[in-house]
Amino acid sequence: METIDFSVENGVGWVRFTRPDIHNPLDVALRTDLMAVLERVRNEPAVRVLVLTGGAGAFCAGGNLHALQEHAQAGPAYWQRRINAGLRLTDDLLNIGCPVIAAIDGPAIGAGFALALCADMIVASPRAKFAMAHLRLGLVPDLGALYLLPRVVGLQRAKELVFSTRDVGVEEARALGIVMDVHASEALEVRVREMAERMALAAPTAVALSKAMLNASLDGDRQSAFALEAASQAAAFAAPEPAAQIEAILGKRRPAFTGLKPARD
Template identity: 90%
Template sequence: MDTLDFAAENGVGWIRLTRPEIHNPVDVALRTDLMAVLEQVRNDPAVRVLVITGGAGAFCAGGNLHALQEHAQAGPAYWQRRINAGLRLTDDLLNIGCPVIAAIDGPAIGAGFALALCADMIVASPRAKFAMAHLRLGLVPDLGALYLLPRIVGLQRAKELVFSTRDVTAEEARSLGIVMEVQTSEAIEARVRDMAERMAQAAPTAVALTKAMLNASLDGDRQSAFALEAASQAAAFAAPEPAAQVEAILGKRRPAFAGLRSARD
């Protein structure tokens, strides 16, 4: 692909953005390639965790300004179609039935920040910085950022970050709950690899159902959440993994989806 490389190993799919010289912009080419990879992952049961990274010193610094200039005179209908296409990518990332980890070792600006928010977890290096920079261009945040950001940092702080367009360091992002961990640039990939390979050992049906329930938990009422839990657990019991897991445990064999209880195991 023109904008990224994709490879899978040990149950983990690695998406590496490959245009750091132009800051890995979120443009039509990247969106097309990402959606193609997500379709591949959905059809490959061997991929149980997905990692997105921009490589050393890079992640994604937003939209392609040359493309924006080229289409500056396009009418509202064009931009609505384009934004809706971007939102389909957001939906695909949020709804894919496996954990998604963003490993960020450079700027995540504008649409790049929004792309990072689509991950279930973000691990960043001190070189990472985040900014909702859309208003610098007279534009509103897109790729679902105005839906996702308040759910992480709260409404008041989300407004401050959006209206100020200021840069946020990795440590501040961690304190706000945007970033889960800060690791050195030298250690970040090894740390994410360890996390991802451990998560890949969990039963995939239960992981997909659990992720869907967690994603829905902030948008529904308690009774809806309880109903979804009951339906999801019924679906989990109908899958082959629980019976095999219980049989292995009772037979004192290592289950197929053993997981690891701690970093020392």
């Protein structure tokens, strides 16, 4: 792929953006490569967790200004098609049936900030910073940012971040709930690897169902959430993992679905 290096290690799919020298712009090439990776992950059971990272000192600094300038006069129909294509990426990331971690060691600006919000959790270094910078260009936040940001920071703070377009440092981002954990740049990947590999040991069917229910909980009512829980638990019990887990625990063995070789402790 032109913009991504993808590898799988111990159940974790590592998506590394490969253009940190130009701040990994979220252009058509990166979007296309990301959607190809997500399609592969959906069809590859070995991938239990997905990590997005932009390399040392970088994540994604938003749109490619040269490309935006080139198409500035393309007209509403072109831009509506392009934004809808970006929203398909957002949907794919939000609905992928495994945890997604964004490991951020640099700026996440504009669409790069929105991309980070598509992850289930954000872990960052002190070099990370965030900005809803779209209004600096006279544009509306996209890639689902206006839906996702208020669900993380609340409506009032989301409006302030959008209207001010200001930079948010990593400690403020942690206080606002944007960033879950902060680690030194040299330790960031190690800590994310530990977290991701631990999550990769969980039963994949139950993880996918739990993620779907947690996402739905923000928009649905209590009774709908309870009905979804009952249906999801029934689906989980119908999968092979619970029987393997219970049998392994009772027999003092590791469950087979973890991908580890079953062995007595």
